[in-house]
Amino acid sequence: MVAQASSEARFIIGNGTYSINGEIKTDAAPYIKDGRTFLPLRYAAYAVGIGDNSIAWQDDIQTAILCKAEKTIAITPGENRILVLQNGEVSQTLLSDAAPEIVQGRVMLPIRAIAESLDCDVQWDGPSQTAIIKMD
Numbered sequence: 001m002v003a004q005a006s007s008e009a010r011f012i013i014g015n016g017t018y019s020i021n022g023e024i025k026t027d028a029a030p031y032i033k034d035g036r037t038f039l040p041l042r043y044a045a046y047a048v049g050i051g052d053n054s055i056a057w058q059d060d061i062q063t064a065i066l067c068k069a070e071k072t073i074a075i076t077p078g079e080n081r082i083l084v085l086q087n088g089e090v091s092q093t094l095l096s097d098a099a100p101e102i103v104q105g106r107v108m109l110p111i112r113a114i115a116e117s118l119d120c121d122v123q124w125d126g127p128s129q130t131a132i133i134k135m136d
Helices: 041-047 111-117
Strands: 007-012 017-020 023-026 031-033 036-040 055-058 063-068 071-075 081-086 089-095 101-103 106-110 121-125 130-135
Touching (some): 007 041, 017 041, 036 041, 036 111, 041 055, 041 106, 041 111, 071 111, 081 111
Antiparallel strands (some): 007 017, 017 023, 036 106, 055 063, 063 071, 071 081, 101 106, 121 130
């Protein structure tokens, strides 16, 4: 699955049913921890326009690699930094106030930091407890 230009994804806290470009998927439910919304890595990747062939897990260093266009980001559960790579070299280190974590065997990502590092817009609808991710 690869997101199209001008796409939108919606994730409701506690509900494992997601809408990505109108397509309904089911997975682990997003949750809030320390004021941050966490999503399963794969669906967070889909929401920011990354398809299956651009998601990798490097078991030897326990790090998720996500590639989108010219950007590659490396995310390690338990670490508050997001490495942005270009041509295989770290070009930028972004700090997040929430670290990704592994919950029941799934890598869960603090979505705002990840989405914004890939130039996506994240909105929060408090009354419906919905995270909305938009990209052009």
